[in-house]
Amino acid sequence: MSTTAVHSLWTTAAEPLDKIPAPHIEYAQLAPTLIVVGAAILGVLVEAFVPRKSRHYTQVFLAVVALTAAFAAVVGLAVGGYGTTKAHIAAMGAIAVDGPALFLQGTILLASLVAVFTFAERRLDPAAHGKRVDSFAAQAASVPGSDSEKAAVKAGFTTTEVFPLALFAVAGMLVFPAANDLLTLFIALEVFSLPLYLLCALARRKRLMSQEAAVKYFLLGAFSSAFLLFGIALLYGYAGSVSYARIADVVDGTVQTIDPALAGTMGNDALLLIGGALILTGMLFKVGAVPFHMWTPDVYQGAPTPITGFMAAATKVAAFGALLRLLYVVLPGLRWDWRPVMWAIAIVTMLGGAIVAITQTDIKRLLAYSSIAHAGFILAGVIAVTPDGVSSVLFYLLAYSFVTIGAFAVVTLVRDAGGEATHLSKWAGLGRRSPLVAAVFAVFLLAFAGIPLTSGFSGKFAVFRAAAEGGAGALVVVGVISSAIAAFFYIRVIVLMFFSEPKPEGPTVAVPSPLTTTTIAVGVAVTLVLGVAPQYFLDLAGQASVFVR
């Protein structure tokens, strides 16, 4: 037997190279993501080559320009009709360019832009050794309390890596709601999750708590990624493809060509149901729905507050976007199976978040539980399975992200000797000392509570209406009840700020630079505009509510 023949037992000759089809990538339509990724990579290079003292400004400039340009690209695509008539699937079936994707990408980019302003804030923390510092650790690698930490602080180091990290996270978030196959979905999830784990660990003060939060987030996040991945494997086993459209066809039974392998697996409902459930679990972890919410309060509390605001807003937008696409594009044929489950989850999430929040004494934990309750409200809209359901969720996410970022930005202002004064008892009488800051925070709280004339009310009305029209009247009643419960703890904070006597040793309100002021002002403006005149944005969400398949 000749050597060639033996060899051919376990190898085949490679196809000639020129036969591999070059992937066809629509670069223009992926521009938002590409701009952000490019800027993130540039940011890494900046870390390597730009002198330390000008890094901060370079990074801030780069991040702001990149996010603005990416937003402009999204607007350009939307104006070009890619959200409606020209919606299609790009990058060899990996990415959907359609209304929901563009709307969510726009929301994520805007929210990230204002969040980046709070990252760059350097006037709140007292200057360390004559140098202005931000809310991030001087040197993340130094052990808390060690000499190397002291040396880093003394040298005036700052962790300017937060900007490229945040840009990477944003890039992942941009892809997550647009992913059109399960592998892209998973990669996007990891791309935005890993930088977030890191960012959570970077607090300048209370570093141990911050690192604890990061570890918890990482462990639970890795766990949920595993769920997601296992679900993907099972769904692939069921449908023989990771493409959304293909899986949907198999689920619906409208698939055109059935090869023998598919014929063997597509009857196996166990693969489909378990796979779908596991993927949903992974998603619900990211949106922070009960019972997958355990990480939320710890992570929100421990992470540096600007990161918390960014994460609370942008992650939620991205994750709900992906959840919507999964439920509306891949698994609508399965809705009789997942709707009851999601009903139950929405109910426990709304009630659980609202009830547990009542007992909280830390403002960041309180906002964390409130975000859980809000996830429940959004789920009520998700369940509708109507175009109104999609548009109401899109609108809610837009409204919610700006309230959240604004609220956390206010939290960064209230300080005492130990950094941010997040314990509620320290907020007593804030309204008498700093009426403006307290009034702004009260606006955000009222929006969280869903009081009319704020964006919170418009959003809540939209999702509840969609739910009611989708036949989930009972869900609306539960939602209304949990709103009433939730109102109690928002009001409690207002009482504390305005009707309690200020304590002599109470915190002071730091005067922020124009950066944080912009963030808060944008938050208030969006909150009021979406509350009083939401029509334009509802129209926009309405036009953007059709998924491409």
Add this chain to the structure above:
Amino acid sequence: MSFPLLTATAALPALGAIATAAVPAGRRTAAKWLALLVSLGTLVLAAVIAVRFEPGGDRYQLTESHAWIADFGVRYELGVDGIAVALIALTAVLIPVIILAGWHDADPLETDSQRWRPTQGFFALILSVEAMVILSFEATDVFLFYILFEAMLIPMYFLIGGFGDRAAPARQGAAATGGGEENAAAQRSYAAVKFLLYNLAGGLIMLAAVIGLYVVAGNFSLTEIAEARANGTLEMATNTERLLFLGFFFAFAVKAPLWPLHTWLPNAMGESTAPVAVLITAVVDKVGTFAMLRFCLGLFPEASEWATPVILALALISIVYGALLAVGQRDIKRLIAYASISHFGFIIMGIFAMTTQGQAGATLYMVNHGISTAALMLVAGFLISRRGSRLIADYGGVQKVAPILAGTFLIGGLATLSLPGLAPFVSEFLVLVGTFARYPVVGVIATLGIVLAALYTLVLYQRTMTGPVKEEVRTLPDLRLRELVVVTPLIALLIFLGVYPKPLTDIVNPAVEHTMSDVQKKDPQPEVEAAK
């Protein structure tokens, strides 16, 4: 396009509120005058509405309609009927009085920081409440009304929680609550939270009903829905209609307030300053009873009829229970609060008696109760600020020391017990006659309320104003000029409307006829011309 009079009437105080809030910290007096002038300007606009309104004309007049949130089927639709005109006028009359009565209630304490501007805040909040109340009387879009109904809670909440009785706080706190100043602040904060949570819970239940209404009807226009119901294009299943009715009624009953949802009112009125207490009971609570007439009867006539027996029973309980508890009160402000609960029972009874007289009487009752309670409460407030105590037992023989104060207090009290010749008599009589025509037993039991009213007002007067002069009371000054200016127009109105209620009945009666046709009810006996 004609001048948007209704919008302007609400926009003026709204803009005034913003302007008042923006007055710099050092210019307190300017803020007060600005607020007063704005409220007087609003009164002028309200008067123009009353003049331009033609009682015999269309049901809703001076209408305005603009696109607002098309996605929710919501339009910015305004229009007034006679009932709304009467209540807008009441609001516009009472707000300047309230502002003047609360002239010094929000002066900053010396301990306050320089940036804390309570005076500006106080008057801006009052004006913003006025704007929202007026607009809610004008709204003919259910969603618009709902938004205002909820949003007005926020300024009210700050008014109750943020501004307590300032006069001699230590003494007052010690006497009224058995604790120090801190305790008084805690009580006030409790009252404010209780007010907000009760009303917010009611409002959120209503939100579910509002969403339900949208799902059933597809839009929020009061006129369109009523028309569609009348000509049969919009069918509602009996159960749906009843559930929606209950959702709406619950919110209004909390606001009104109706037994057993009334418990927030004595706290809120007791802990807030007298002008704010007047704002609660005489102005804001009227939105609840007004909304029962306009929305409960207008949108859900059959369900309203279905619920009538229960509601009448609750109203009766309110009348008797409120009056009985008023008799037993030791605190002047809480006494007036319980008296108000009794009176709101009468108003709700009149509305659901489903007779022309009953409903016309109920509308007049809203106006007259507003004026008489304002008179009684504000004079009581003047008295309390002089002595620094809300307890009846701390007074005695005031009429010998301060005869004008005692005299105006007496007139307010007599109006509260519906003495013939004063305005509330007309309305109470109409409500009772209207109720008796359809439900004789209910009417008879309700008269108990009048007897008890005589008891609690006269006993209150007797204990505080007559008898031997108490030592602490001996030096109390009589009413000052500002206080006289506050009380005089109220007393003048009480007497004028008591003797000659025709201007009011003329604009109210046609509106009531419309409401009666909504519920397709005829008066049980041969048509009696109401209120001649």
